[in-house]
Amino acid sequence: MDYGTGIANYGGCSAPSHHDMALLLDMPGLRPAGSITYDGMTLPVYDVADDSPLIGFVFMQVVGWPAQPLTLGSTTPYVMDVSGGDKADFNFRAYAFSRRTPMRTYEMSGSLRIDTPDFPAQGITIPIRIQLNFPHVTCPLQDTAENLRDVDFAELSTPGSTAGEKVVAIRMDCGTSVPRARMSLHDAADAGNTGSQLTPVAGSDAGGVRVQLLRAGSEVRFGQQWDFDPGVGGVHNHEFTARYIRTSDALTPGVITGEAVLNVDYW
Known part of the structure; x- marks a missing residue:
């Protein structure tokens, strides 16, 4: 399944044109389940149970910019580029992958913490909720x-x-x-x-x-x-x-x- 997206932006950024960011993803209950190569990326993937989909997470500065896979529990560096102006938009994406076996409906919640050392007051925590539904078709x-x-x-x-x-x-x-x-x-x-x-x-x-x-x-x-x-x-x-x-x-x-x-x- 393709991604679900959350969008955030920073505006009014001053020189220099590049600023460091620190990303910390927290999704309690998810377990490491290996990695998957998809769309040119190698994503760490996670699951809730043996019959849940595999979930991977990515952070990127608007569509078309390099994507940064996120690892749960580890701070991931990212560089914000505002060379084209004083504003930067960001996408946080969650990808769901089939296990090729029967899967069940699960809901998961957590957060993404974004800190910018150049703008310490602008650190934000974005809440995340993902619900993957598998409606079961039954036939008489x-x-x-x-x-x-x-x-x-x-x-x-x-x-x-x-x-x-x-x-x-x-x-x-x-x-x-x-x-x-x-x-x-x-x-x-x-x-x-x-x-x-x-x-x-x-x-x-x-x-x-x-x-x-x-x-x-x-x-x-x-x-x-x-x-x-x-x-x-x-x-x-x-x-x-x-x-x-x-x-x-x-x-x-x-x-x-x-x-x-x-x-x-x-x-």
């Missing part, structure tokens, strides 16, 4: 139930054999909103299940068989997360494949039912 999901076709004993003759594949699509209708989410699939009857076979629910009486789920042609792993960031709104179908799979138990006729839950964590 359409619950779905599918019946697999009946299969013969011969189709599940050996352990590991499969039959009756059918696509199960969960519809997500986002309208004009663009979703971003982290998704995961879970066994409704066994939260600790990390496999691909659903635990039979009440009413199941078939033996030696389970319902297995696949995603994109591969067996799912319940609890495993994946990101969904299509870049567009509209209707999105999340497709899985359900099928019977023979287990090592004796095969007996009956009905087998499994239930899965799709969790969608929007950000």
Whole structure:
């Protein structure tokens, strides 16, 4: 995200045309989080938490002049140039950078202290408040139930054999909103299940068989997360494949039912 800007100026400055300044940025609660090269600058960046954006700070004399990155807690020198007259305008900027992972809304407050030794009475403290909002787009999901076709004993003759594949699509209708989410699939009857076979629910009486789920042609792993960031709104179908799979138990006729839950964590 581009910067937010605070503007201040000094006027009526006397000779010489250059004056020293001392800048001290104080933002309680921010933690060092490395540095980022952006727009020709190397900025120290900070965060509030592991899921907050990265924030960098810059001080400059009007647009187009060299920018001075600021380091929290350290006095940074800067030279005010009034050679073009008796007035100087300054920009204080805060840049927000994505972590490329889900981020949450945070607010941060602090101050920038500006001292000018040539004009000690003109020292000022500028209050700062930054609020970064991440409105979460949520999309209605359409619950779905599918019946697999009946299969013969011969189709599940050996352990590991499969039959009756059918696509199960969960519809997500986002309208004009663009979703971003982290998704995961879970066994409704066994939260600790990390496999691909659903635990039979009440009413199941078939033996030696389970319902297995696949995603994109591969067996799912319940609890495993994946990101969904299509870049567009509209209707999105999340497709899985359900099928019977023979287990090592004796095969007996009956009905087998499994239930899965799709969790969608929007950000």
